[in-house]
Amino acid sequence: MENNSNNNKTTSYKVVNFSSDSNKGKNSFSKSVLIPFFSGILGTSLVIGTCFGIPRYS
Numbered sequence: 001m002e003n004n005s006n007n008n009k010t011t012s013y014k015v016v017n018f019s020s021d022s023n024k025g026k027n028s029f030s031k032s033v034l035i036p037f038f039s040g041i042l043g044t045s046l047v048i049g050t051c052f053g054i055p056r057y058s
Helices: 024-053
Strands: none
Touching: none
8 A cells, every 4th residue: 555655735626515594495385295296196086087098898
């Protein structure tokens, strides 16, 4: 393994913060409640519509 003898190197890494606290309160209800609720309704209606819409052959 390589020995880390160059501990005096300076790095130019920058910390990036993607979370913004100003939009957290506005969109939390719609993102956590409304979108999953309407997605569930849409998915359920799609499954039930597919079950009754495909003809059965006997």
